[in-house]
Amino acid sequence: MHRTPRIIKTAARTLLLAGTIYMVIYLYKVSINKTISHQDVVAKKDYVRKLPETLPSVDFWPNCTQNKSAANITGFSTLPQQLQNFLYYKHCRHFPMILDVPNKCGGAERSQDIFLLLVIKTIPANYDRREGLRKTWAKERLHNGVWIRRVFVAGTTNEGFQKKRLNTILELEQTEYNDILQWDFEDSLYNLTLKQILILQWIDKKCPNVQYILNGDDDVLANTGKMVEYLQGLQEQNVSNHLFTGHVIFNAYPIRSTLSKYYVPPQVHDGKYPPYCSGAGFLLSGYTAAAIFNASHTISLLPIDDVYIGMCLEKAGLKPKPHIAILDTVVNIPSKKVDIYDPCFYREFLLVHRFLSGQLYLMWQRINDPNLKCSGFQK
Numbered sequence: 001m002h003r004t005p006r007i008i009k010t011a012a013r014t015l016l017l018a019g020t021i022y023m024v025i026y027l028y029k030v031s032i033n034k035t036i037s038h039q040d041v042v043a044k045k046d047y048v049r050k051l052p053e054t055l056p057s058v059d060f061w062p063n064c065t066q067n068k069s070a071a072n073i074t075g076f077s078t079l080p081q082q083l084q085n086f087l088y089y090k091h092c093r094h095f096p097m098i099l100d101v102p103n104k105c106g107g108a109e110r111s112q113d114i115f116l117l118l119v120i121k122t123i124p125a126n127y128d129r130r131e132g133l134r135k136t137w138a139k140e141r142l143h144n145g146v147w148i149r150r151v152f153v154a155g156t157t158n159e160g161f162q163k164k165r166l167n168t169i170l171e172l173e174q175t176e177y178n179d180i181l182q183w184d185f186e187d188s189l190y191n192l193t194l195k196q197i198l199i200l201q202w203i204d205k206k207c208p209n210v211q212y213i214l215n216g217d218d219d220v221l222a223n224t225g226k227m228v229e230y231l232q233g234l235q236e237q238n239v240s241n242h243l244f245t246g247h248v249i250f251n252a253y254p255i256r257s258t259l260s261k262y263y264v265p266p267q268v269h270d271g272k273y274p275p276y277c278s279g280a281g282f283l284l285s286g287y288t289a290a291a292i293f294n295a296s297h298t299i300s301l302l303p304i305d306d307v308y309i310g311m312c313l314e315k316a317g318l319k320p321k322p323h324i325a326i327l328d329t330v331v332n333i334p335s336k337k338v339d340i341y342d343p344c345f346y347r348e349f350l351l352v353h354r355f356l357s358g359q360l361y362l363m364w365q366r367i368n369d370p371n372l373k374c375s376g377f378q379k
Contacts, residue, residue, distance in 0.1 A: 064089055064091075064092035064095075066089060067088055067089065067091055070084075070087040070088050071084075074267065075267055079267065080258070082188075082189075082190055083190070083265065083268065085190075086190045086268070086301075086303050090300060091300075092194075093194065093197055093198075093201075095183045095184050095185045095198070097181075097184075098156070098167065098170075098182040098183065098184055099174050099180045099181060099182040100181060101151060101174075101179060101180070104117075104178075104179070104206065105149065105206060105207035105210060108205070108206060108207070108208050108209070111208055111209040111210050112209035112210070113147060114149050114207065114211065115146035115147055115148065115211050115212060115231070116147075116149075116211070116212050116213070116214060116224065116227060116228055116231065117149050117150070117151070117207060117210045117212070117213045117214070118138050118148065118150040118151070118214045118216075118222075119150075119151055119199055119203075119214065119215050120133065120150060120151070120152050120153065120216055120217070121152075121154075121192070121195060121199075121216070121217050121218065122152045122153065122154050122217075123155075123157055124154055124157050124167065124169060124170055124182075124187070125157065126218055127169055128357045129218040129356070129357055130152055130173065130218060131357075132360055132361050133218060133360075134150075134179075135361065136360060136364035137221065137364060138150045138222075140179075143224070143228045144225075144228050144229060144232060146228060146232070150179055151179055151180070152179055152180050152181065152218070153181045153182075153195060154170065154180065154181070154182045154183075154187055155182065155183055155186060155191060155195060156182070156184055156186065157187050157188075170182055181202060183195075183198055189303075190303040192279070193301050193308045194301065196215075196308065197293075197296055197301070199215070200289055200293035200296065201293065203289055203290075203293070204289075207286075208286070208290070209286060210286045211231075211285065212243070212283060212284070212286065213283070213284050213285075213289055214227065214351075215279075215281070215283075216280060216281030216282070216351065217279070217280050217353070219280075219355060219356055219360075220281045220351055220352065220353050220354075221346065221349075221351065221355040221364065222281065222350065222351045223346075223347075223349060223350055223351070223367070226348070226350055227283065227350050227351075230325075241288075242285060242287060242288050242291075242318055243283065243284055243285040243287075243288055243321075244282065244283075244288050244313060244318060244320045244321065245277070245282060245283050245284075245320065245322070245326065246277035246281060246283065246320065246322075246323055246326045246351075247278040247280070247322070247323070248276070248278075248322040249273075249277075250275050252273040252276075252307075253271075253273060254266075254268075254269050254273065264302070264303065264304060268302065268303065273310065274310045274311055274313070275310060275314075276309060276313070276320060277309070277310070277320045278306055278328045278353070279306030279309070280351075280353035280354075281326060281351040281353065282320075282326070283323070283326075283350075288316075288318060291313075291316040291318060292309060292312040292313055295313070295315035295316040296308075296312045299311055299312055299315055323350065325348065325349045325351070326349070326351045327349060327351065327352045327353060328353050329353050330352060330353075331345045331346070331352075341359065341363065343363060343367045343372060343374075344372070344374035346363060346367055347367040347372065347374070
């Protein structure tokens, strides 16, 4: 009669002991997790801050042999890792092509039929920007009796499954639109010059007789119809074959601040930069593109792409020409009472930098609205 209470008491004590042990283990784990969590957060922040300096150089320059003698440059060890990688591999200019559109210009022999080729620099992740451009200013079409064609140019980014997913997006776009050029190199800030060289190389082989080229980023608003009309006007005036125009920067020097993403130390370039056009967007003739490409064979790469193109232009004995209708940023209106995105400000420009997908789509529709009224604006 007394076994049941004893069994119950024993079971209760066992459960209490088990509960106590569980609680001790739980509290220990919580303590450990809190410590680990704090350490992980610190480590993660430190990793993010140091990421460019911890990535192995092979990720930046696949399929190319390291030039170890670069380490002998004075002060080499004090440079950021990305700049060290750049110096190790700046001789590398040939990379496997992943995606191509060899007949975009109708073949080399028919490329003179392309009046304006839109060469748009992008990265794999910028799908929304590419879609926006295909529906707006980069739409392939016949305008004023001449053809406008487009290509997007990219390298590769990320690694593992994420890299594969992003490459698959480009493959799917290629199947639908046939407008992607992609090479197997790390698509980073310091490799933009390499991207420019590969663009010029592709044009030289696949589109050598194209008449004009718009070289620009995927975050610009380009009034390509007006560009065609402007370029046709030059032809009517019998302007020479050379054309290189955009937002020109004069009297510039390398930025020596290590805090700037455009930092260039004396070990990479010393002295003044030549006049150059902002890489956001510039117009050039097929003749000038060929001249720049030929000059690039004798000039070492510089990590600032637009400056490097200016160096090649100077080497070829040519000069950039400023164009008042090509802006490196949106218009500057010093008044909060005026909408800086009023379409009346932009309808006459050829190109304006810093327009993302939604803004760009809206602006394109508005500047092409036949019912647009611009009271107080000169036509």
